[in-house]
Amino acid sequence: MLHKNLINPKSIVVIGASNNIQTPGGSVLKNLIEHNFKGKLIAVNPKETEVQGIKCYQEVSQIPKVDLAIIAISAKFTLETTKILTHTKNTKGFIIFSAGYSEKDAEGKKLEQEIVNEINNAGGTLLGPNNIGFINQNYVGVFTRPIPKLNSKGVDFISGSGATAVFIIEAAMSTGLTFSSVYSVGNSAQIGVEEVLEHLDNTFDDIKSSKVKLLYIESIENPKKLLKHASSLIQKGCKIAAIKAGSSSAGSRAASSHTGALANSDNAVDALFKKAGIVRCYGRNELITVASIFMLPALKGKNIAIITHAGGPAVMLTDTLSKNGLNVPEISGKDSDELLSKLYLGSSVSNPIDFLATGNAEQLETIIDYCENKFSGIDAMVVIFGSPGLFEVYDVYDILHKKMRTCNKPIFPVLPSVVNVKKEIDYFISKGNVMFPDEVLFGNALAKTLNPTNTAIKDVNSFTVNLKTIRRIIENSTNGFLPPQQIKELLIAAKIPVVNEVICNSKEECILASKKLGLPVVMKIVGSIHKSDVGGIILNINSIDKLLDSYSKIMKIGSAKAVLIQPMKKGIELFIGVKKEGSFGHLILCGLGGIFIEVIKDISSSLAPVSINEATEMIKNLKSYKIIKGVRNQEGVNPILFAEIITKVSYLVSVAPEIVELDLNPLLGNSKEILAVDARIRIEK
Amino acid sequence: MLHKNLINPKSIVVIGASNNIQTPGGSVLKNLIEHNFKGKLIAVNPKETEVQGIKCYQEVSQIPKVDLAIIAISAKFTLETTKILTHTKNTKGFIIFSAGYSEKDAEGKKLEQEIVNEINNAGGTLLGPNNIGFINQNYVGVFTRPIPKLNSKGVDFISGSGATAVFIIEAAMSTGLTFSSVYSVGNSAQIGVEEVLEHLDNTFDDIKSSKVKLLYIESIENPKKLLKHASSLIQKGCKIAAIKAGSSSAGSRAASSHTGALANSDNAVDALFKKAGIVRCYGRNELITVASIFMLPALKGKNIAIITHAGGPAVMLTDTLSKNGLNVPEISGKDSDELLSKLYLGSSVSNPIDFLATGNAEQLETIIDYCENKFSGIDAMVVIFGSPGLFEVYDVYDILHKKMRTCNKPIFPVLPSVVNVKKEIDYFISKGNVMFPDEVLFGNALAKTLNPTNTAIKDVNSFTVNLKTIRRIIENSTNGFLPPQQIKELLIAAKIPVVNEVICNSKEECILASKKLGLPVVMKIVGSIHKSDVGGIILNINSIDKLLDSYSKIMKIGSAKAVLIQPMKKGIELFIGVKKEGSFGHLILCGLGGIFIEVIKDISSSLAPVSINEATEMIKNLKSYKIIKGVRNQEGVNPILFAEIITKVSYLVSVAPEIVELDLNPLLGNSKEILAVDARIRIEK
Incomplete structure (x- = not known):
């Protein structure tokens, strides 16, 4: 759990506060002031008595007790500062912006650990070092810009990279995505992505908490913790989308025909995300698009009506949805004829529902009503509406706004005219909406969200196995490959069906084995891992002559210790x-x-x-x-x-x-x- | 060829011109005036004597001779107007905005054809009807907004959908992509995408013409013409990217195990694009990104240096490039050590080259110089540079601008801070640059452009075949499936190696055949197309008994007319x-x-x-x-x-x-x- 003083501090000190808002210490203070932190603000700067109108102390030792410290001074001064804060100021929340710690060298790593130890001993919480800070509904503790639109039902965003968090926030500004919190974990010295997720899980409140979590992760230190809390949150009704960057170093490992080699760590990440129900994204745009979809009601079916005033985007979206397993089903019948009669001549209602470049707000409302109430085969609507630049379209976006709140079926707004009706789009998102500028990027993202695999399983099966035998074999074995006899015993003990087999050390034993198993048989080398590569497998031995001949052949292979005979099975x-x-x-x-x-x-x-x-x-x-x-x-x-x-x-x-x-x-x-x-x-x- | 009066008119009449700029006739006149058409402008409107400061005639019959007519009046009046223009005004260029033609009904189609006939008879050229118009360096003949930045070396864009053209232009505004021309072909009554491409090919000038063509196509009417001129343009050094929308109706056809069924028309489109060397895109964002890449020098190798001041985007880009067959090779050695010593402590030069959040313009210049001159294993650079919002970055973008013009290796600018440094980005693109806001969308697009397959082949092989036999068989055949004997003859005549085979109508013939071919043999039914489905293939017949037995079995199948015997081949x-x-x-x-x-x-x-x-x-x-x-x-x-x-x-x-x-x-x-x-x-x- 993150300490409450980090989440909801009554007082914040900015150490390294400055009147120069081009410095982190100046910029974070400006953000705190401008975004109405309700508690007490304190500044520390040896050269000032007041910074940006806030009382400034020259030394940390002079300040009153304080809940949270935002530290924006050089790394070399942070340990001493932390000590003073933990020992004498009862400070429990720490955000450290500066770099020069574990990401730099061994000395920095040692310094970082000492700071963590201090904070641990005090029972405090540290975000960073080497981060951009923290934003939630209580305060804006970052030194960067822009500050996203805040909303307790916006996304909770945890980022393993500060700059990436900034770029994601920037890209989200124009689409209407709002944020409940932004955690920049920096070096994750004490608190990493997993611990923040744990905190969000443990403090989750079905009514108050945001239901959408976004993660940007460069390394998963504690996959089991991530799995546990992501699964738990999803079981509580949350949706999670995540970028796990750094998949390629693993992916580019030389390909190998060995099965295990295919299971590189990126496969493990995929498997973990799938198991938890996390939607994996690969870029900022995709993450934001998926997040925006998450902010709207969930799809309950695959049948989408595309409502458009322009043919092209609707055709491209139809292609995209179809290729991704969603349907754009034909709409026909009495109701659709009736709808058609209410639109301009030349419109089409067969889906896409194209109400032409001249289509208006009233017609859009009618179409949405038909999709909502009359077309029972439709699960959701996508409305595409831009402008060639002749008219304003406020009235259309007002209808969209209204219908998105009153319809049971989800409505996804694709608003492509980011130049011509920029003002109307800004107005639309200012009312709390999200929107999608590109129908194909939207369609691909929508498909990703459709089938979140189920969360971590509760119905794990246990079997009546011979546990004693299994443990005995394992405990008696040495590191490396198990010999054939133990493998067989182990599999049998685990109730895994194995083919009959006999290990033979002589021609006589081969003959006996073949009688027991019945011809035809297969003979395999014992003593080599890659049996077929050394010619150590002979199939379909259907006579005693061939049996003896095969034995001689295999035993001539250098590594051969014995042969193994199995009945020749088909399948x-x-x-x-x-x-x-x-x-x-x-x-x-x-x-x-x-x-x-x-x-x-x-x-x-x-x-x-x-x-x-x-x-x-x-x-x-x-x-x-x-x-x-x-x-x-x-x-x-x-x-x-x-x-x-x-x-x-x-x-x-x-x-x-x-x-x-x-x-x-x-x-x-x-x-x-x-x-x-x-x-x-x-x-x- | 499009008539020169459409491309470079000395005079233009707007029929339906209006002072109301919310009408197409008012808006196009405004665009013509504002974008400095150098020739003579004429207006026609029965109710006005002057429109937007331009002299206005009440009837078409009153106007002087005119090169180009932009017709913005209701469909029902256009035929008469066209007749007057072709017969008495020597008009050769026509753009018709209005709808109500072939896209509407049979009557509209007839009207459209009559207009085309009139213009054909006059030797004129028609763009439309039902389009947004035409833009080139000579005039802006569209009624829509925004007008893209014009540049004779920008892209030539041909669109089968007017609204889509508008949305593409809008999306391109913020990335710096400029346009040489925009052709909206509307209903393609006389001139479709193929004919415009033909025109661009026939008038191509290696020095003056744009080298990048973009197409948005909903239907390919004349694939051979498209293939011919796209190939020709690409052979002349052009690059072409295209969206062919409407792939899903074909793609969604019920899957069939029949081989032919896999080759649906979308496969044909893919094959055509591949043959021509057209890069196929699936959405507006992707088309614009590919086009922007086309505006920069071409990649000459797969080894990319990623230069960044922020880790996250560089990691995501590395993933994206690696997954798409490009390399982000490790950089090491003396030169890289030297470079490292010139950067701030904590920087990395192993590629991605990360010069930290504090990295500056001077360091960027140094890094680019090393990549250009010293790192011989590097073919191109991607520079990622945004801002957390503390400083301006004009100096960095100035370096980028300079280096993009002086380096031999391509430099791709990824500028993610679309909010924090919007002004600097606008400044950067105002100097004639393109930029990419999202590294992953960029990386995917870059990979698409890497291996344009070669253009239509010149080295088509011809073979010494037995042409006479081939033609005889074809001419003697009736529609439907060829009988086995003719198939064999045809394949042999075409020098396609076929397995020996004998058709047998009796047990005796079977025995003779098996002697000729040698056992084992395969026996197949003659008389059924789906042989294996009816049990009409028996493999590995290795005795005369089995041969005779097989004959009896197959001849019992209802459709059996005879059997065919082949030697049992392996492979x-x-x-x-x-x-x-x-x-x-x-x-x-x-x-x-x-x-x-x-x-x-x-x-x-x-x-x-x-x-x-x-x-x-x-x-x-x-x-x-x-x-x-x-x-x-x-x-x-x-x-x-x-x-x-x-x-x-x-x-x-x-x-x-x-x-x-x-x-x-x-x-x-x-x-x-x-x-x-x-x-x-x-x-x-």
Whole structure:
């Protein structure tokens, strides 16, 4: 929890306050004054007695007790200042603008830690250092401009980059997006994005709190905390959109055909966001557009009516929505004929509803009423209305404003004439509306918000596994790849179905095994991880001669320690993989085997623990899902069995977290059974 | 060619001119006057003697001879007016604003055609009707606002929608994009987008003409004309970006596993744009961003230095570029150490080059100089520079302005502070620059412009085919699917390698055939198009017993007329398809067969004629290209042979254009040969 003195201070001192508003200390004081901080303001500056009309002390030691300190002095003076504040001024809230700490060098890091220790010992809260500050409904504690339009129902915005926060606020100014709070966490010395989110979760009030959270994150230090509180907020009715920048360094890692290698950390971020229900964005414009959509009533269906006075944007929007899984359904019938009769000749109501360049406010109102009340197949409306510059359009935007408040179906305003009717747009957003200037950017963003996956699962399955065996194997194992026998035992203990197999050390054992399993069989090398690369897999051995011949061949491979014999099974090749992604935990992957993983890279993933519903979704999201269902009368795979094994694998790694890598590749599946025929497991304790 | 009187009139009459500037006739006259049309202006209005200071006639018949007429009166009066102008006033240029023609009803269409006939007979040119008019360096003949910044080196913009043109111009105002001309073609009664492009091509002057063309198209009436002139312009050094709206109606057609069905008209548009080298855009913002990139020097390599004073946008841009195939390579070594020593402590030069929030103009200049002169691995620079609102940044933008003109490497300015330094940005673009407000939208657009495919091919291959046989077969065929024997003859005549095959009508013939071809063989039904759906294909027949049994089975199928026997070939399944796409001509498709086409829909396409280079590109663009090259030591397919057959198919349909559908599916390929083993050809004369 962030200390209440940071959130709602009764008194604020600006240390380094200045009459020069081009300095951070001057600028933040100006912002505090201009935006009506209701409490007591104090300034500290060794050279002044009054700054911007505020009483100024020359030294921190002279000031009265104060709730919050905004520190805008050089890094080297901050530790001493902090000490005085914590020890003698009962200060609990700290914002430190200056740079020169952990982002600079080891010495700076040490200084930063000492400051954090001081504040921790005092039970205080620190935002920064190296940030732009903090804004909420109580005060404007940033040194930057512009100050966004504040509104307790606007977005709560947490940013890991100060400059990016400024640019996002700037871009949001013209679209009407308002802010409830802006947290710039700077170096996140004590409080990072995760801790702010935790605070917003713990203090959430269904009536008073904003329901939209925006995050700009460059590094997730505590993924589990992020997941927990994002999920919790979303379960409380919030919507969250986030940029996680820095995906490319991971993404650009040399591609590898090894399944685990596909699960790079950006996949883990994707999986975390998906699990929490966070809408992932990739740029400022997209974040703002999604946030603006979040400020409007949520879509309850996919069927959109496009109401327009200009054909082109409506066609482009139709394209965009259609390509993204939304519908622009044809409207026809008695009601639509009736509507058409009320519009100018040449209008069209078949959707897009085009009421022509000459269309007016009254007609717009009529059309919206029909969409709201008569066209039952319509879930939401997009109204596109600009101007060629001949007339004012205040009356049209007044109708929009009114209807957006009275209609049950969401109405999204696309107002493209950012020059011709700039005044009308400013007027429209001054009344508390958001608007979208580009229909295609809007349409893409709208589609992103449509299917937020469900939040972290409560229905995690547990299985009656042989926990003792699992733990015994893990505890007896050393770091590295598990030997085949232990892998088999482990999978059986976890109730994961495996193909029968016998390890053979001689030709005689091979013959015995083949009798037990029945020909044809498969023979595999024991002693090499990349079996097929060394020619260590021989399929379809259907005679004793071939069996003995195969044994000789495999045992000639340098690394061969023995052979493993399995019955030759048929079915569709599947795979399930696990990769431990540091503090994100285990990432569970699934897909079809063979070329689907190696060439198409068709993989679904989810962060453990994976519920049966999540596993089913993973399977359905595969491009190759058609093959699992069965194409061209060929037998498919039972998706329920597949989902079950995915869940069991997820459960196995939850009780054996020392597993850092696991590959069931392939499993062979059909409509009746799925069996793991090859597996690798790597342990790291 | 458009008549010179439309392009550069010495005199213009506005028919329907008005003192009310909220009417099109009043507004266009105002625009003409305010933007300094140098020739003679005439007004016609039955109720006025002077309009906006211009002499006004009450009837058209009273005016002197005039080069260009801008007609802003009701549709019903236009034919008579046009007649008077063509017959007695020597008028050759016509712009008609009014609606009520072909877009309205059959009567309007008739009226429109009569007007076109009048103008055609007079050898004149008509833009419209139902448009917003025309702008070039000579006059501003639109009734809408705003008027974009005009510049003979700005973009030539041709729009199939007037309102969309206005919205695009509005969105372009704040980014510095300037215009050489704007053509609004309205109903395209006489002149459509294609004809304007033809005109721009035919009148292209390497020194005087603009090198950037933008198109907004809702329907391509004459794809061959568009392809010809777009290709020609691009070969002359132009760059073209275009929106083709209305892709979704085609895209939303029910998906079908039939190969031809994938080649809907939007695929044809894609193929045409690719062939011409047109960069396809999907929204106004994207079109403007690409156009602005086109106004700057072209990228000559993929290695980008990102120079920034703010970390976040640089990280997001790095992500965006990396994901789109561009590089942000690490910079290191002596020169970079030297550069680092010239920046503030805490800066980074490893790329992104971050010179901190405190970075100044002088440092920016130094960094740009290093990127230009010392960092040989860098091909272009992106400079990100905004402001937290404390200082003015004129000096920084002056450096940018200077360096963009003196450096050989392209410099792209990303200026995110659209509020804080709006004045500086306006100043920067007033000096003739473009700028990009959002780094991610910029990065995505930049990647689009990187690899414009080459323009329409000159190296079309022709083959020594048996033309006589081909024409004989086509001419003797009736509409519908060709019978197997003719297909085989046709493919052989076109030098397309086909697997041996024998058609058998009895068990005896089957035995003879199997002896000739050698067991194992494949038996297929003759008489059904969807062979496998009816169980009409039996593979791997390796004994005479199985042969006879198979014959009996297949002949029991209702539609069976005979069987066809082929040797059982092994290899990778490929397919080549052709679909005639109306006036676009033949679309040639290729890919891997089986699940790759049915499940993954991994298909490359190109408009015929397809050169060997184009075919090679088609193959390389397949997701499954890895399989063609061979994965995991498995034999691949010889891509040269594959490309050759694609080219041969393209040549076949060029000499037999009556082929509306052709499927070689599958062909079986390995490193030595590729053979067509099944084929369908449909003829429509």
